Amino acid sequence: xxxxxxxxxxxxxxxxxxxxxxxxxxxxxxxxxxxxxxxxxxxxxxxxxxxxxxxxxxxxxxxxxxxxxxxxxxxxxxxxxxxxxxxxxxxxxxxxxxxxxxxxxxxxxxxxxxxxxxxxxxxxxxxxxxxxxxxxxxxxxxxxxxxxxxxxxxxxxxxxxxxxxxxxxxxxxxxxxxxxxxxxxxxxxxxxxxxxxxxxxxxxxxxxxxxxxxxxxxxxxxxxxxxxxxxxxxxxxxxxxxxxxxxxxxxxxxxxxxxxxxxxxxxxxxxxxxxxxxxxxxxxxxxxxxxxxxxxxxxxxxxxxxxxxxxxxxxxxxxxxxxxxxxxxxxxxxxxxxxxxxxxxxxxxxxxxxxxxxxxxxxxxxxxxxxxxxxxxxxxxxxxxxxxxxxxxxxxxxxxxxxxxxxxxxxxxxxxxxxxxxxxxxxxxxx
Amino acid sequence: xxxxxxxxxxxxxxxxxxxxxxxxxxxxxxxxxxxxxxxxxxxxxxxxxxxxxxxxxxxxxxxxxxxxxxxxxxxxxxxxxxxxxxxxxxxxxxxxxxxxxxxxxxxxxxxxxxxxxxxxxxxxxxxxxxxxxxxxxxxxxxxxxxxxxxxxxxxxxxxxxxxxxxxxxxxxxxxxxxxxxxxxxxxxxxxxxxxxxxxxxxxxxxxxxxxxxxxxxxxxxxxxxxxxxxxxxxxxxxxxxxxxxxxxxxxxxxxxxxxxxxxxxxxxxxxxxxxxxxxxxxxxxxxxxxxxxxxxxxxxxxxxxxxxxxxxxxxxxxxxxxxxxxxxxxxxxxxxxxxxxxxxxxxxxxxxxxxxxxxxxxxxxxxxxxxxxxxxxxxxxxxxxxxxxxxxxxxxxxxxxxxxxxxxxxxxxxxxxxxxxxxxxxxxxxxxxxxxxxxxxxxxxxxxxxxxxxxxxxxxxxxxxxxxxxxxxxxxxxxxx
Ligand SMILES: Nc1nc2c(ncn2[C@@H]2O[C@H](COP(=O)(O)OP(=O)(O)OP(=O)(O)O)[C@@H](O)[C@H]2O)c(=O)[nH]1
Ligand SMILES: [Mg+2]
Numbered sequence: 035x036x037x038x039x040x041x042x043x044x045x046x047x048x049x050x051x052x053x054x055x056x057x058x059x060x061x062x063x064x065x066x067x068x069x070x071x072x073x074x075x076x077x078x079x080x081x082x083x084x085x086x087x088x089x090x091x092x093x094x095x096x097x098x099x100x101x102x103x104x105x106x107x108x109x110x111x112x113x114x115x116x117x118x119x120x121x122x123x124x125x126x127x128x129x130x131x132x133x134x135x136x137x138x139x140x141x142x143x144x145x146x147x148x149x150x151x152x153x154x155x156x157x158x159x160x161x162x163x164x165x166x167x168x169x170x171x172x173x174x175x176x177x178x179x180x181x182x183x184x185x186x187x188x189x190x191x192x193x194x195x196x197x198x199x200x201x202x203x204x205x206x207x208x209x210x211x212x213x214x215x216x217x218x219x220x221x222x223x224x225x226x227x228x229x230x231x232x233x234x235x236x237x238x239x240x241x242x243x244x245x246x247x248x249x250x251x252x253x254x255x256x257x258x259x260x261x262x263x264x265x266x267x268x269x270x271x272x273x274x275x276x277x278x279x280x281x282x283x284x285x286x287x288x289x290x291x292x293x294x295x296x297x298x299x300x301x302x303x304x305x306x307x308x309x310x311x312x313x314x315x316x317x318x319x320x321x322x323x324x325x326x327x328x329x330x331x332x333x334x335x336x337x338x339x340x341x342x343x344x345x346x347x348x349x350x351x352x353x354x355x356x357x358x359x360x361x362x363x364x365x366x367x368x369x370x371x372x373x374x375x376x377x378x379x380x381x382x383x384x385x386x387x388x389x390x391x392x393x394x395x396x397x398x399x400x401x402x403x404x405x406x407x408x409x410x411x412x413x414x415x416x417x418x419x420x421x422x423x424x425x426x427x428x429x430x431x432x433x434x435x436x437x438x439x440x441x442x443x444x445x446x447x448x449x450x451x452x453x454x455x456x457x458x459x460x461x462x463x464x465x
Numbered sequence: 466x467x468x469x470x471x472x473x474x475x476x477x478x479x480x481x482x483x484x485x486x487x488x489x490x491x492x493x494x495x496x497x498x499x500x501x502x503x504x505x506x507x508x509x510x511x512x513x514x515x516x517x518x519x520x521x522x523x524x525x526x527x528x529x530x531x532x533x534x535x536x537x538x539x540x541x542x543x544x545x546x547x548x549x550x551x552x553x554x555x556x557x558x559x560x561x562x563x564x565x566x567x568x569x570x571x572x573x574x575x576x577x578x579x580x581x582x583x584x585x586x587x588x589x590x591x592x593x594x595x596x597x598x599x600x601x602x603x604x605x606x607x608x609x610x611x612x613x614x615x616x617x618x619x620x621x622x623x624x625x626x627x628x629x630x631x632x633x634x635x636x637x638x639x640x641x642x643x644x645x646x647x648x649x650x651x652x653x654x655x656x657x658x659x660x661x662x663x664x665x666x667x668x669x670x671x672x673x674x675x676x677x678x679x680x681x682x683x684x685x686x687x688x689x690x691x692x693x694x695x696x697x698x699x700x701x702x703x704x705x706x707x708x709x710x711x712x713x714x715x716x717x718x719x720x721x722x723x724x725x726x727x728x729x730x731x732x733x734x735x736x737x738x739x740x741x742x743x744x745x746x747x748x749x750x751x752x753x754x755x756x757x758x759x760x761x762x763x764x765x766x767x768x769x770x771x772x773x774x775x776x777x778x779x780x781x782x783x784x785x786x787x788x789x790x791x792x793x794x795x796x797x798x799x800x801x802x803x804x805x806x807x808x809x810x811x812x813x814x815x816x817x818x819x820x821x822x823x824x825x826x827x828x829x830x831x832x833x834x835x836x837x838x839x840x841x842x843x844x845x846x847x848x849x850x851x852x853x854x855x856x857x858x859x860x861x862x863x864x865x866x867x868x869x870x871x872x873x874x875x876x877x878x879x880x881x882x883x884x885x886x887x888x889x890x891x892x893x894x895x896x897x898x899x900x901x902x903x904x905x906x907x908x909x910x911x912x913x914x915x916x917x918x919x920x921x922x923x924x925x926x927x928x929x930x931x932x933x934x935x936x937x938x939x940x941x942x943x944x945x946x
Pocket of ligand 2: 597598
């Protein structure tokens with residue numbers, strides 16, 4: 035994303051103009067723009083005019099519109115759900131490939147005077163790549179929003195890792211960039227299992243067909259030649275990844291595809307995972323082969339923080355230092371006990387201004403105490419898993435018994451209530 | 466049920482393939498099935514199915530291959546071909562295993578990857594054998610096999626250090642036993658194998674029995690339904706007989722039953738033939754003629770040739786052209802049988818492993834959300850609300866989430882210990898709510914066929930795994946439809 039201009043004063047008031055360039059930038063904008071903001075972006079309106087002969091004519095005009103945002107909608111066709119499970123495959127065994135382009139729609143009443151559009155008319159802006167979007171925040175720019183802008187404008191973009199998570203007959207093609215995982219294509223082909231009556235030949239035939247389909251999809255959906263693509267992961271349980279890799283290599287040399295052959299040799303990392311579902315991507319990212327290669331990337335860090343290495347590991351070894359859920363985590367924050375805060379971008383996006391402020395305050399409090407804050411992207415598998423775990427979790431610097439803390443909170447409340455009552459009684463006495 | 470009037474008049478004529486006719490009216494069919502099941506074992510053999518389980522390389526396939534040979538199910542020609550083939554591949558020690566390890570990959574690696582189904586007869590039993598893979602990564606396939614079995618044959622390697630490796634935490638001896646027990650298997654035969662590697666040591670045999678016994682009890686196997694037998698699978702010692710030079714050392718201290726003796730007295734479970742028909746599909750392949758072949762075990766009810774069956778999920782139906790049990794053609798099949806159904810008039814795209822076949826009048830419900838009573842296994846990381854897991858049901862596994870931890874429960878009294886627990890740690894019993902995660906790009910989870918345990922035991926058992934480890938097993942309480 036390009037930063038076109040930025041005018042934010044020290045109180046957080048002001049506006050920022052950004053120029054989105056790819057799917058990931060749409061995701062950033064989706065996270066930045068909230069209900070109540072004022073957004074200015076190009077739009078196309080159909081206008082009618084009356085010609086000199088008296089007939090009406092309709093034509094399209096390009097114009098800039100400013101809206102008072104009521105609704106923000108984002109959709110990425112390849113959002114990570116999970117692996118295609120059911121045999122929803124068509125005859126050829128693969129679902130039709132659609133190029134993944136994220137869309138972002140912003141709607142609300144028009145607030146700027148315009149010769150073509152009436153003030154207050156409801157309009158939906160269809161945000162387009164390479165066109166400037168100006169955002170002005172109703173409540174001012176908080177630290178989360180500002181750091182989002184800063185992250186979004188870091189140059190260098192696109193998918194950094196391609197991944198194929200496969201099992202016998204299934205494959206999911208994924209592209210991982212800093213903030214999103216896109217499942218760009220899925221294959222799900224029924225492969226007969228070996229059986230006493232049909233032997234193993236139908237099984238072998240099915241596998242050969244699967245490898246062939248996978249080759250074609252690989253060529254189409256993994257941008258293996260891109261310099262930005264650091265690695266291509268082939269992950270599976272069992273030995274499917276070996277068979278798949280061997281097939282890709284031998285088929286590419288048979289077809290004389292030198293570029294693919296070279297990319298396979300240089301970029302492919304085979305990783306063992308426990309299941310062929312897309313959620314195994316979390317296992318991929320924490321595997322040592324990948325972790326070292328990608329240690330600076332955001333998604334690898336998210337996967338590691340959530341997984342065995344940090345949060346879940348802590349939950350297993352010292353339950354009193356791994357807390358989750360908004361209420362519990364806020365309590366831990368009040369006590370200055372948070373060492374690592376895991377928070378999903380979903381919480382900032384979905385909440386009303388007061389709740390958002392609360393979360394921003396928690397984040398800032400943790401940072402001030404020198405704690406680490408990891409904001410998870412809901413467009414990554416790890417972020418989705420955190421979302422299911424209420425979207426917020428924390429690793430404490432010292433063990434705290436949640437039941438004791440809750441009891442103390444209740445006592446404190448009682449005490450305050452009592453104090454207030456006494457004060458009131460005292461006041462009465464004095465008057 | 467009443468509406469399902471299966472007689473010949475109802476049969477719609479005119480379909481190109483000319484569907485086979487239904488022979489029995491439903492009541493007649495039930496009567497026939499009941500009579501025939503009651504008579505089973507008097508003149509012929511009782512049917513039973515057994516899953517062969519155990520740690521990787523324990524010798525499961527070798528044992529079954531050898532046993533099939535000794536009972537005449539594997540002919541001399543095939544045996545020679547396997548001997549030749551395996552030695553050419555530099556894998557001669559897997560010669561017997563090749564009788565079951567049929568795919569190229571399995572043979573190349575000397576590892577079973579998927580269930581091999583075979584049949585075997587003993588004097589009083591007709592046994593369907595399901596040889597399971599022992600490797601950790603193929604547990605999904607092992608589960609698919611175990612959910613089609615009445616009993617289990619556990620094979621353990623007695624070689625020094627090998628038994629221990631399989632029985633340690635993370636070894637498949639433990640996990641497999643837990644899995645089959647959770648899937649309703651209550652009888653187990655433990656074959657202590659490779660005793661040739663420990664000089665047929667009686668002390669070693671007894672040591673292993675002593676280590677296993679308490680674990681079996683703790684896992685829920687009644688001692689009266691647990692049998693042990695010393696064997697040497699490779700040399701065929703104490704499988705069907707205990708004769709010849711190879712058996713000399715064992716004969717010095719052992720005079721008990723052979724493996725076949727034990728198989729011959731396995732109890733056949735009761736079959737619920739009056740329940741609605743449920744056939745969870747474990748395999749789909751092309752049949753020789755037109756149409757498709759669908760394999761699975763009947764979890765309830767009876768099915769006969771000519772009947773129209775519905776496939777769920779989906780809208781597809783097909784007509785049963787013929788039924789095969791243990792390679793012979795039969796007019797009908799009843800609950801408990803592992804059958805292959807040949808279906809016509811059906812688009813194969815709509816039938817897949819994991820589908821459930823039922824009668825159009827009594828459909829299995831589809832669900833994406835349900836409550837379950839679970840027992841948490843020996844796990845290190847506790848289960849949280851919102852944990853990402855995989856749900857296993859028969860031959861299907863789907864991504865799911867434990868959306869709600871409802872309560873922890875005292876196993877003995879069934880009373881609630883704590884409502885809304887924060888986490889579930891190992892060994893707890895709990896009530897939880899589970900939801901399937903969306904699959905595909907739609908962001909809507911697709912329902913799977915599932916029933917409460919109270920309605921159909923075999924359709925109401927689930928397993929929960931995470932990161933390649935089984936973390937809990939349970940039964941379905943209520944489904945949200
Ligand atoms: N010495 C000896 N070796 C045996 C015996 N039984 C099996 N083996 C060897 O053990 C190895 C593994 O045998 P398999 O039958 O493939 O074992 P498995 O349990 O089926 O293995 P998976 O299915 O892959 O889990 C082979 O090399 C066999 O020759 C036995 O009684 N004695
Ligand atoms: Mg085997």
